[in-house]
Structures are given as structure tokens and as C-alpha cells.
Amino acid sequence: MVDFWWRLWHLPLLLYLTGLLQFDLCSGQIQVQIQEGPLYRVKGYPISISCNVTGFTGPSNRDFQFILKKPNVELNMISTSDPDFAYGMFSGRIRNKEMYIQRLSGSSVLLTIKNLLENDAGDLLCETLHTGGAYYGDYAAETKLNVIADTLEASYSGSPSQSLSEGDPLQLECQVSSQTFQHTHLSVTWFLHGEEDEIPRPIITLDKDLTVKPGAGFEDGYRAGLISMDKVEDTTYRLKMPQVQQSDQGKFFCKAIEWIQDPDRSWTQIAHKTTTACDVEIKRIVAPDAGSFSVYLKASKGPLQEGDALDIRCGVNAQNLPGHFFSVTWLKNQQKVAHIGSSGVLTMFDSYKERENAAEMRAVKTSHTDYLLTIRSARAEDQGQYQCEVWQENMNEDGTFKKIQKQMSSPETVSITAKESDLAVVMEMKDAVTEGDALRVSCSVSGFKGPLSVSWQHKKDSGASFSDVISLTHEGVMRDVGARYQSRNVQTFHSPAGNFILELGASATSDSGEYKCIVSEWTVQSNGEMKKANTKSQQKAIIVNSVESLMKVSLKSRTTNVPIDSPVELLCTVRGPKVSLAVRWMFQPRNSTVQTNILSIRHTGEITWRADQRNYQLSIQQPSDTHFTLMVPRASKQQEGQYQCQVDAYQKDVQKALKNSNPLAVIVHKPVSKMSLYYSPTSRLETTVNTDVKLECSVTRTTTDTSRFTITWMFGSQMLLTMDLDAVVKFGPAAGLEMDQRIRMEIRQKQDFQLTIHQVRTSDSGQYHCEVEEWLQDPLGDWYSLKKMSVSKELVVKEKEIKLHVQKENRTFNITNHQTAFTIDCVIDSQSSDKSVFEVTWFKVQEEEGPVSMFTARRDGTLHSAISDKNLLFGRPLATHYKLTVPQSNPTDMGQYYCQVEEWLLTANTWKKFASDKSGELSIYVHTEGDSEKQIDPLGITLAIAIPLICFLVLVILLLLRKGHKKKPELKKKKDCLWAEKNGLTLVPTCD
Numbered sequence: 001m002v003d004f005w006w007r008l009w010h011l012p013l014l015l016y017l018t019g020l021l022q023f024d025l026c027s028g029q030i031q032v033q034i035q036e037g038p039l040y041r042v043k044g045y046p047i048s049i050s051c052n053v054t055g056f057t058g059p060s061n062r063d064f065q066f067i068l069k070k071p072n073v074e075l076n077m078i079s080t081s082d083p084d085f086a087y088g089m090f091s092g093r094i095r096n097k098e099m100y101i102q103r104l105s106g107s108s109v110l111l112t113i114k115n116l117l118e119n120d121a122g123d124l125l126c127e128t129l130h131t132g133g134a135y136y137g138d139y140a141a142e143t144k145l146n147v148i149a150d151t152l153e154a155s156y157s158g159s160p161s162q163s164l165s166e167g168d169p170l171q172l173e174c175q176v177s178s179q180t181f182q183h184t185h186l187s188v189t190w191f192l193h194g195e196e197d198e199i200p201r202p203i204i205t206l207d208k209d210l211t212v213k214p215g216a217g218f219e220d221g222y223r224a225g226l227i228s229m230d231k232v233e234d235t236t237y238r239l240k241m242p243q244v245q246q247s248d249q250g251k252f253f254c255k256a257i258e259w260i261q262d263p264d265r266s267w268t269q270i271a272h273k274t275t276t277a278c279d280v281e282i283k284r285i286v287a288p289d290a291g292s293f294s295v296y297l298k299a300s301k302g303p304l305q306e307g308d309a310l311d312i313r314c315g316v317n318a319q320n321l322p323g324h325f326f327s328v329t330w331l332k333n334q335q336k337v338a339h340i341g342s343s344g345v346l347t348m349f350d351s352y353k354e355r356e357n358a359a360e361m362r363a364v365k366t367s368h369t370d371y372l373l374t375i376r377s378a379r380a381e382d383q384g385q386y387q388c389e390v391w392q393e394n395m396n397e398d399g400t401f402k403k404i405q406k407q408m409s410s411p412e413t414v415s416i417t418a419k420e421s422d423l424a425v426v427m428e429m430k431d432a433v434t435e436g437d438a439l440r441v442s443c444s445v446s447g448f449k450g451p452l453s454v455s456w457q458h459k460k461d462s463g464a465s466f467s468d469v470i471s472l473t474h475e476g477v478m479r480d481v482g483a484r485y486q487s488r489n490v491q492t493f494h495s496p497a498g499n500f501i502l503e504l505g506a507s508a509t510s511d512s513g514e515y516k517c518i519v520s521e522w523t524v525q526s527n528g529e530m531k532k533a534n535t536k537s538q539q540k541a542i543i544v545n546s547v548e549s550l551m552k553v554s555l556k557s558r559t560t561n562v563p564i565d566s567p568v569e570l571l572c573t574v575r576g577p578k579v580s581l582a583v584r585w586m587f588q589p590r591n592s593t594v595q596t597n598i599l600s601i602r603h604t605g606e607i608t609w610r611a612d613q614r615n616y617q618l619s620i621q622q623p624s625d626t627h628f629t630l631m632v633p634r635a636s637k638q639q640e641g642q643y644q645c646q647v648d649a650y651q652k653d654v655q656k657a658l659k660n661s662n663p664l665a666v667i668v669h670k671p672v673s674k675m676s677l678y679y680s681p682t683s684r685l686e687t688t689v690n691t692d693v694k695l696e697c698s699v700t701r702t703t704t705d706t707s708r709f710t711i712t713w714m715f716g717s718q719m720l721l722t723m724d725l726d727a728v729v730k731f732g733p734a735a736g737l738e739m740d741q742r743i744r745m746e747i748r749q750k751q752d753f754q755l756t757i758h759q760v761r762t763s764d765s766g767q768y769h770c771e772v773e774e775w776l777q778d779p780l781g782d783w784y785s786l787k788k789m790s791v792s793k794e795l796v797v798k799e800k801e802i803k804l805h806v807q808k809e810n811r812t813f814n815i816t817n818h819q820t821a822f823t824i825d826c827v828i829d830s831q832s833s834d835k836s837v838f839e840v841t842w843f844k845v846q847e848e849e850g851p852v853s854m855f856t857a858r859r860d861g862t863l864h865s866a867i868s869d870k871n872l873l874f875g876r877p878l879a880t881h882y883k884l885t886v887p888q889s890n891p892t893d894m895g896q897y898y899c900q901v902e903e904w905l906l907t908a909n910t911w912k913k914f915a916s917d918k919s920g921e922l923s924i925y926v927h928t929e930g931d932s933e934k935q936i937d938p939l940g941i942t943l944a945i946a947i948p949l950i951c952f953l954v955l956v957i958l959l960l961l962r963k964g965h966k967k968k969p970e971l972k973k974k975k976d977c978l979w980a981e982k983n984g985l986t987l988v989p990t991c992d
Helices: 002-009 011-026 088-095 220-223 351-356 938-964
Strands: 029-035 039-041 047-054 064-070 073-079 098-106 108-113 120-130 139-149 154-155 161-165 170-177 184-193 201-206 211-216 228-232 237-242 249-263 267-274 277-284 292-299 311-318 325-332 335-340 347-348 359-366 368-375 384-395 403-407 412-415 425-431 432-434 439-446 454-460 466-471 492-496 501-506 513-524 530-545 552-556 561-563 568-575 582-590 596-601 607-609 617-621 626-632 641-651 654-660 664-669 682-689 693-701 708-715 718-723 730-733 743-749 753-758 764-777 783-798 811-815 822-828 836-847 850-857 863-865 873-878 881-886 895-909 912-916 924-928 971-973 977-978
Touching: 029 120, 029 139, 029 513, 039 047, 039 267, 047 064, 047 120, 047 811, 073 088, 073 098, 088 098, 098 432, 108 811, 139 836, 154 267, 170 184, 184 237, 201 228, 201 237, 201 881, 220 249, 220 325, 228 432, 228 881, 228 912, 249 938, 277 347, 292 384, 292 403, 292 412, 311 384, 325 403, 335 359, 335 368, 347 351, 347 359, 359 912, 403 664, 412 425, 425 513, 425 530, 439 454, 439 513, 439 530, 454 492, 454 501, 466 501, 552 596, 552 641, 552 654, 568 582, 568 664, 582 626, 582 730, 596 617, 626 641, 682 693, 693 764, 693 783, 718 743, 718 753, 753 764, 822 836, 822 924, 836 881, 881 895
Parallel strands: 039 139, 161 277, 432 530, 561 664, 682 783, 811 924
Antiparallel strands: 029 047, 047 108, 064 073, 064 120, 098 108, 120 139, 154 170, 170 237, 184 201, 184 249, 201 211, 228 237, 249 267, 249 277, 292 311, 311 368, 325 335, 325 384, 335 347, 359 368, 384 403, 384 412, 425 439, 439 501, 454 466, 454 513, 492 501, 513 530, 552 568, 568 626, 582 596, 582 641, 596 607, 617 626, 641 654, 641 664, 693 753, 708 718, 708 764, 718 730, 743 753, 764 783, 822 881, 836 850, 836 895, 850 863, 873 881, 895 912, 895 924, 971 977
């Protein structure tokens, strides 16, 4: 029992855990991964981007599609499942196989674009298609692709062909450079394409990490020192082969590759260039049939100290070699020092050129078989193992020389000890300077007695060797500017304070590194010649910071949340070196992905406006930092969004940096409304039908004097009418097809709005709401809503009170003479409205048939008689007095008579019967002759005489009128009375 309750208590938990385990076992979370960005690739070169998906169930093969997202559009590129997926700009490239997807596995693909275009830049989205069921996970991932310009350059500027003999040295140079803003590395490889080679073979490579690697088949020559590669200065890559062989014949060229490190830390090749080739011919040397020679080397005997002279003599012991010439090369530690060719031309190598120019070194041919190399003032660095290399050469008919055979001398070691001296050198310089500024290095010298000379050297990094910059002789002559500094403003001089100064006019980032100051003291020898006595040097590192690394751009403001029509001031601050600046102000509206340019200021001062200049103001200040201020004098809602400034730095019209500030959001909100409405103390209005009702809606207070309003009248929950900002009125559903004829909207004053309902009906009763919305116009002309308020009024329309009353007096009239007339009067005592019209009908009550209509005076003034055999007389002496006369009575006229009055009112252009009432009854008794009971009635006698007389007079008048108007019966108005005749019936005048 306990176990049962325990299970029941934990049942929800067990169900949850069961579902969780089933979920974990049965399905995973979809996760799409694309190569991490941002990726920088060069226009015109290929790119491959991988994309894969994990955590899916179902079929092993997933479908993918790639979409390129631009700031305001998404472009379909390519899909594994839909061949018509691509937009037109990509479909042609897909058909030409310039863009394709390669499936690496069922869940992984590789997008390849063979030739990148500028328009391929953007956010690249990789999606895997949903295969059904619930969505779970991320079905898409994106990376940013930047397409940059191709700035890689590689060139070979030497002779297009060379003719060498076996054993001759070969030296080739190519220049490689790149101006890419991104941090990239370069690798350079020299290739040889021999006559029997199907493809070029790499000889030697200086890799992107500055390591040297020999190519396949050239490893032995590299280890033996017969192949080497040096980077000279920043852009020159030199291939050196001291002794070429017949197998080295072919076309030599170099290939440069630019590499960039992606965010995943992998290095990717983004550009490559190949130089033109140099066609090298190697002539085979044929040994002579007779004759031989040997070579020996003699060096000055020691011990030698710094400043002593060092002679290294090369001698040739020749036998049976008439007509032959010799070329001699001095080597120190297997590196060339000097060379005298068969024609006697002297060549100094590397740093020995400077010493030869300074008269420290010279090499001469003292005889046909004797060659002398002299170092007049030896340095400690001159010690090492020396050797002579001698080639036997023959002169060709064209004056060139052909190598025959080579001999090497035995090596000899020369030792040089440092000489005690008080000469001291202290180097002074800043630790860092800014790109473009002058780089100044000072060398302070002490403890010297004689004249001084100085040589300046530089190396870029620890793995490189020093190269010459410039030198100053002990005579004060500036000379020997290094090849890299030929076009630079470089100079050295001896300051009045006794220091040696090196100055570079405009430093570059490539000038970073270590500088060495080599100072030599000179003494006068007994023969009067100057001799270098002591040499001291010191080196120190300096960093040349790029303008881009020092420049900081920030955007800030104290007015980032302002009401409409208020000023906004944005301050773009640029900190860094004093250089020429260009600035671009950019704006991205709220809820938009498109960034537009407001204005641009070139570094030369020209301003280009892209937005309406009237909406912005600009100022520039340059205290310690440069401040670009953009002001919006009267902010509009359209100017709400994200602002950013972009600053370019220029030195001598060359762009050195491009920096974007932080984005800054500006919010422009509506001002607080001050509008109020008039509220009536009574919210109920009562009236009667057919009256005109006026409903008031007044604004008692506005936010500004320029406020405008839209008015909407609601009847219940439906719109009756609305008036827009231009006072145009439109009717709503509540007006219907009829009410819009009875309602009118008018503006009585600027802020007083009145609704008039004409001829109200009971159906007009209900709740009326006046909704007032206040609008203001922003500085750009847009109207915006500020506040909406409403007031209500209940309208109650009641029917009018019925006041119609007809006299109810019952009368009896006895007639003894059959020709006696009688009149049935119909007098209206009261009516409901002064606009009422009446329709009167006389009835005779018959015992068996009930009331029978006799005559009707309709409300439109027409008359209708229901009795054709009697000439009934109708009269209307007053507007409320109607009478009907029977001129000649007979016994059949005996009975009860009364009139029925209907009251009509005009409601909404429609006549409506409003009330009805009837008169009292007139009882007519007609007595026949011989009636014994007949009594003489004086009144009857009088009537009997008067009625015929009256009828005669009326007949005469009618005959006179008829004589002048023999037309169809009509109504004629004479003064205020109506006359008529119809069907021979004579009528009395009726008056309103």
C-alpha cells in the first residue's frame, strides 16, 4: 500500500523524466554551422566556404541553400535541391560552373565561387531545409564576406636572359609588395622550368612565417650553400646560386602568394602573382687537353688588432697556360667578399661596398698570377676563415670570357683581437614615433681623440640582418645611402653638441626595428694617411606606430532623447596624430537596415551634402583633439535613428587610416500634449422630433498655437462622420443613406466644432461621442498625432405631444321643407404644430352599413366627392374651420353626420400622419308634408327663404366667373381665398 502511494505521488515526475529521456534519445537540436567570419578575400580569386548541420534525424542527406544578405535585400544564390533557386545575377554563373556546391557528406557541403566579384560581399546565410515535424534548433547560420581589392604586385626587372658557364654565380631578384589594409603575410618562391620539366619546379621558398624551405630536388644544394634566398629591405627577394650547373639551365621566375589568417586561426591563400621569367643558358666547360694550375692564399701574420692592416693574397701557379685569363674571388666563411674578373673589373659584395667606398678596403691585381685584397683598418668582424676561388677562362672571339676550370685555395683562419680604447658610444632615441613624423636617432660619442666617422644600419626584426642606411666619413662627407633609402629624405650630420644625428624626414611603419650606430676613430699614420683606429657601435629599437593604430574615433551627445523641434548636437571626437582628416556622417533610420550619408568632408576641405543642408549645421574645432560637430537645429521624427561618423586620415594625399565611431542612437519623441476639451455640466440633451439639434465640441486649451485637429463624431460604436486636417468631411457607416442629408459639421471658431442634426427622429436617440485628435507639424513638414480626447453627450428624441382636437358638440337639425339646406361644420380647436396640414373627411352614419364617406378635402388642397347625385358645397372660412353644405335635402338625407380630421407633419422630407380626431355628430331629421305631428318651426321657415336666396347669389357669381375662364377646372388664388368648380359642383370660397 505504501509503495502504491509513493508511485502515485511521484507519477508527474516520472512522466516528465520519461518524456525527457525519450526526447534526448529520439531527437536532437538542429545546429547549422558555417565557416566563422568575417572573411576577407580578394576580388577575382576563388573562395570556398563550408557549411554543415548536426543534431538532425531522418534521412542522412540534408539539403542546403545559400542566401546573400545585403543591407536592404536578400538574394538567393544556390541550392542543393532547387535548380531554379538562384536569382538572375547568380544563375548564369552557376550554369558556367563559376559557382557550385560540392557535397562533402550527407550533412556537409562546400560552396565554391571561382571568381569573386565586388557584389559578392555581404552576409552569407547558409540554411538547411526543414524536413517536417516541429522546429527545434537553428536551421541557419551566417558569416560575413568582405571582398577587397587586389593590391599584390610581383615583378622581375632584370635581364630577360643570361648566358653563364658551369661554376658561374647566378643572382636574380624580384620585387613583391602588397598595400592591403588587412594584416597579411607574403610567401615568395623561385621556380625553374627546365627544358625537360613538364611543370616548373620550386627551387626555394621564403614562407609566410619567414622560414626558408628548399624545393624537392634542391635540398642537397641548399645544405651545401649552393642555393640561398635573402629578403633585401622590404620588397626585394634575392635568389643566389654561387656555382650553377648544367642542370640549372632553364627559365627562372618567382611567384608571390598573399596569405591571411581567418578567425578560426587558419591561414588562407587570398592572392598570387607570377613574374616574367629570365631564360638562363648554362654552357658546359670542357677541360683543356694540357696545362694545369694551383691556387694558394696568404694572409697577414698575427696577432692582429682592430685597426691593423690585413692583407689577403691569392696566388696562381700556372704551367703551360698561355693565352688564358683568371678570375679571382675572395671568400670569408664561404661568403663572397670581393671579385676581380678576367677583364680586371673589381666587384665588392654586400656591406664591403661601403668600406671600399670609404677607402677601407681595396682589391688589386698586382701581376698576371698575383691578386691582393687589403683591409686598411681591420675590425673584429673581419676575422674568420678566408679562401680563394680561381677560374681559368678563355676569351671568345666576341670579347666575352669562357670559363674552363676552377681551383680553390686551402682555407686560412684570421684572428683579430679588439683594441683597448676609451671610445664610447651612447645611442639616444625615442621608443616610438608616429608614421609620417620625422624619425631622429642620436649617437653620443665620448673618449675619442681623432676624427670620427659614422655608419648607420637598420634591421626590421630580429630574424633579419642589418642593412646600410647612410654614412658620414671622417672628413664630414655624407655618402652611401642604402638602396632602400635612395628616394627617402634621409640624412646624417655631426651636431654642434658633438653628437651624430640620423634623421628620416617622414617615417613609415617599415622603419620600425633596430638601428645601429657604428662610430670609428681615425688616426694619422706616419706616412700622412688616415687610419681607422677604433670602432664602437650600439643599437637600439624603435617602433613607428601607424596612424591607424593611434587614431581613436568616438561619437557622443548630451541630447540623444529630445522632443520634436528640439536641437540635437552630435560630437565626433578624433584623437591621434595631427594629420589631414576626412569625415563622413552617416545615418540609419529607426526600423531600417539602410545606412545613408548625410555629408562628407574631404581632407582637402570640400564638403559634399547628400541630405538637405537646411536640416543640419556643421562645425569643426581643433584644440588638443579634433571635434566634428553635427547639429540638427530642429529635430524631426524622420531624423530619429542611429548616427555614426567615419574618419579617414591622410598624409600627403595618401590614405593612412579609416576608422568608424561607435554608433549612437538618437530618439526623437513627441512633446507632452496640453490639450483639454470643454465638458458640459449636463451630459443629456432632450428634444422632440422634427427639431434641429446642435451638439458642441470645443477645445479649450492647445499645446501650441499651430495645433490642428481631426474631429470624429461617433454614434454609439459606429462612426458618424470625420473631419480631417484639411477640414474635409467624410461620412461613416452610422450616417447611412439618409442621415447624411440631415447632418452638418461646421467650425464656428478656430477650436469650436459643431455638429447639427436637422429634423431629428426618435431613431437619432443615443450616445454621441466627439473624438478630438491634436496634430502638430514637425520641421520637415510631416504631421504627427499628439493626443486624442473625447467628450460624450446623450441625445433623447421624443415624439411631439398630440394636441389635435376637433369640436365634439352634438347637434340635431329638423328639416320640414325638402328643399332646405344643412351644413356639417368641422372646427379644429387645437393642433400639434403650427406647420401641421389637415385632411378632412365627412361621413354619414347609416344604420345598416355604418359610416360612409361623403366628401374629402385632401391635405394638398384637392377635393374628392364620393356622392355624384348631389351638389355638395365645400367651404373653409378659416384655416381651422371646414364646412360641408347639402344645398337641397330630401328624406334620404336623414341620419347622423360627422367629420374625421387627420393631422400631417413633414418629417425628413416625408409627410407623416401625426394624429387623428373626429367631431361630434349632427343628427338630421327630415319631415314629410301632411305630417299631423308637423309643427311650424320659425327657424326652418327662415332657412327655407334664406337658402334659395343664397344659392341664387352663388350661382350668379359662379356663372360670371365661368364666363371669363372656360378652361379645365383649376384652383385660382384671389387674395387669400380659393375658388373651384368640378363636375358641375358649385363650391363656396375657402380661406386660409
